[in-house]
Amino acid sequence: MRVFAVRDALTFYEQAQHLLAARVHGPGLLTMLPASEVEHLYIHLGRAYELNAEWEKARTAYAEMLAYAREASELAMESTALNRLAILAAQQSFDLSAARRLLEEAWWVAEASSDPVRLAETEWNLAQMAIHACKLKRALIHAERALERAHVTGLKELRARSLYTLGLSYALGGCWEEVMTSVEEARTLYAAINDQAGEASGLSAQLIYAGSPPTGQLTKRAMEVLCLCLLALGHVNCGEPRAGVSAGQAALDISLEIKNIWAQVYSVLNLNHALLEVGEYEQALRVTQQGVEMARTLPNPTLLFFLLTVLGAVHQAMLSLEEAQAALREALALSETIVVRSYQVLATSRLCANSALAGDWKSAYTYALEAVAVRKDIETSLPFIDFLRYFEIEALLRGGEEGRAREEVQRLGEGSRTTRRQRLPYLRALATLAQWDGETREALASLQEAAVLAHEIGLPGELWQIEVALGEVYASSGQREQAHQAFARAMAIVQKLAAKMEDEARRSNFLAEPVVRRVLEPGRA
Numbered sequence: 001m002r003v004f005a006v007r008d009a010l011t012f013y014e015q016a017q018h019l020l021a022a023r024v025h026g027p028g029l030l031t032m033l034p035a036s037e038v039e040h041l042y043i044h045l046g047r048a049y050e051l052n053a054e055w056e057k058a059r060t061a062y063a064e065m066l067a068y069a070r071e072a073s074e075l076a077m078e079s080t081a082l083n084r085l086a087i088l089a090a091q092q093s094f095d096l097s098a099a100r101r102l103l104e105e106a107w108w109v110a111e112a113s114s115d116p117v118r119l120a121e122t123e124w125n126l127a128q129m130a131i132h133a134c135k136l137k138r139a140l141i142h143a144e145r146a147l148e149r150a151h152v153t154g155l156k157e158l159r160a161r162s163l164y165t166l167g168l169s170y171a172l173g174g175c176w177e178e179v180m181t182s183v184e185e186a187r188t189l190y191a192a193i194n195d196q197a198g199e200a201s202g203l204s205a206q207l208i209y210a211g212s213p214p215t216g217q218l219t220k221r222a223m224e225v226l227c228l229c230l231l232a233l234g235h236v237n238c239g240e241p242r243a244g245v246s247a248g249q250a251a252l253d254i255s256l257e258i259k260n261i262w263a264q265v266y267s268v269l270n271l272n273h274a275l276l277e278v279g280e281y282e283q284a285l286r287v288t289q290q291g292v293e294m295a296r297t298l299p300n301p302t303l304l305f306f307l308l309t310v311l312g313a314v315h316q317a318m319l320s321l322e323e324a325q326a327a328l329r330e331a332l333a334l335s336e337t338i339v340v341r342s343y344q345v346l347a348t349s350r351l352c353a354n355s356a357l358a359g360d361w362k363s364a365y366t367y368a369l370e371a372v373a374v375r376k377d378i379e380t381s382l383p384f385i386d387f388l389r390y391f392e393i394e395a396l397l398r399g400g401e402e403g404r405a406r407e408e409v410q411r412l413g414e415g416s417r418t419t420r421r422q423r424l425p426y427l428r429a430l431a432t433l434a435q436w437d438g439e440t441r442e443a444l445a446s447l448q449e450a451a452v453l454a455h456e457i458g459l460p461g462e463l464w465q466i467e468v469a470l471g472e473v474y475a476s477s478g479q480r481e482q483a484h485q486a487f488a489r490a491m492a493i494v495q496k497l498a499a500k501m502e503d504e505a506r507r508s509n510f511l512a513e514p515v516v517r518r519v520l521e522p523g524r525a
Contacts, residue, residue: 038068038077042068043065043084050212058088059088078106086100086103090129094301106122117158119149120152123149124146126146128165128207130169143168157193160189161186163183164227165207167186167234170182174384176237183234187224210225211260222258233385239457261298265307268290269310272287276314277457278459279497301334305331309327312324315327318510328351345375351363364395365395365401368399389429393429408429428447440476451466464497464519465515468515471484487519497510
């Protein structure tokens with residue numbers, strides 16, 4: 001039904017556009033339809049093309065709207081057209097530089113028009129592009145300005161969207177309490193809007209990952225999905241993975257209900273971060289594989305990149321290291337086509353961990369160097385879902401980069417003070433460094449604190465590996481009974497994780513991996 005509705009809408013708007021074009025080239029341009037109706041025509045024609053995945057035709061429609069606005073000296077319409085072209089550039093080809101240039105031009109036009117709504121929308125869009133470019137300071141500036149201007153307009157939807165974007169900006173900086181506050185307020189506002197999602201303006205601005213919903217109500221629902229996704233991400237980073245699963249599942253349910261493939265892919269991404277944390281590996285694998293296939297149909301490469309890194313993470317958690325390597329290598333290759341270099345660290349850090357788990361410390365060292373180099377260009381010291389840096393520390397130490405390893409541990413510590421979940425990789429990095437220095441007591445203290453934290457949060461995948469590390473430190477210092485107890489705890493967790501795997505081949509592979517076999521060896525546990 002929706003396909004036929006889109007086709008009918010396209011036919012209607014194309015006919016109207018042809019009639020308008022005929023009059024534009026004849027006399028009386030300024031005595032034609034009111035500017036608001038012309039704007040309505042072009043926006044809906046462009047959105048219909050977007051819904052039909054006819055990206056070039058959508059771009060042409062917005063370009064014609066821009067030309068019309070300039071000829072008719074309609075500044076508000078000109079700003080709207082520039083905003084639409086910017087969103088299309090980012091959503092379709094992830095050309096953030098082109099998007100930013102268009103938006104800067106749109107801002108000056110909106111300023112000249114003295115239109116508060118256009119100014120607020122353009123500030124909001126500038127914030128969105130800065131977020132995708134991982135430019136924290138710029139994102140915060142524009143998001144705060146957008147929210148301030150949205151308050152002035154009195155438009156609830158614009159204020160809700162600005163709050164969500166401010167929350168995303170806080171996430172870049174690892175300020176998770178502020179994230180949760182902003183996104184909860186945004187959700188409350190969206191719940192109060194009902195069917196008025198189109199109230200913000202004729203701009204019909206949208207988040208890149210919300211797709212192109214055909215109606216105001218579907219736009220509102222898509223934004224509810226994105227709010228839930230950010231909540232899921234926030235819960236994971238705050239050490240509340242079960243709440244993250246609930247929020248992520250709710251997001252996926254709504255995205256399926258509204259049949260929005262962009263929102264579905266984004267929901268899968270954020271749900272699976274939480275599923276991995278709580279040890280639901282098979283469910284995470286099943287849903288992620290579906291998400292990857294959907295992401296391959298979208299023009300924007302970033303969602304596929306993120307889904308491939310999550311797919312690699314799922315395989316890695318199940319110790320299917322070759323499959324993890326394949327997914328992560330594909331993600332890394334794809335990141336070369338994405339202009340934002342910061343994204344690469346999500347793949348290189350996972351590849352470092354994967355190589356370390358496979359015992360290939362030479363490759364782990366290479367990936368660690370790549371990850372460290374990229375992180376120096378990132379404004380934030382701790383990107384979200386970046387929980388494996390202790391592998392990088394060990395790889396650097398083994399590769400002779402002791403000074404760099406110590407710098408990275410210090411840098412990790414500076415960014416891990418806000419939440420319990422972010423403290424965990426720091427504790428493991430401290431333990432790795434202490435072991436390297438032969439400081440057994442310090443290593444044990446860090447690992448013991450990490451074990452308590454992982455248990456309290458509910459991270460079985462982390463906890464069994466921490467218990468193994470504890471057992472090995474105890475054993476190396478002659479504390480056999482404590483080592484035996486640590487290995488026994490690790491074995492119990494491993495067996496519970498394996499029991500959840502209904503696929504016999506995957507369960508057998510998990511239990512056969514060397515790192516697990518060592519735990520199960522007679523005499524260790």
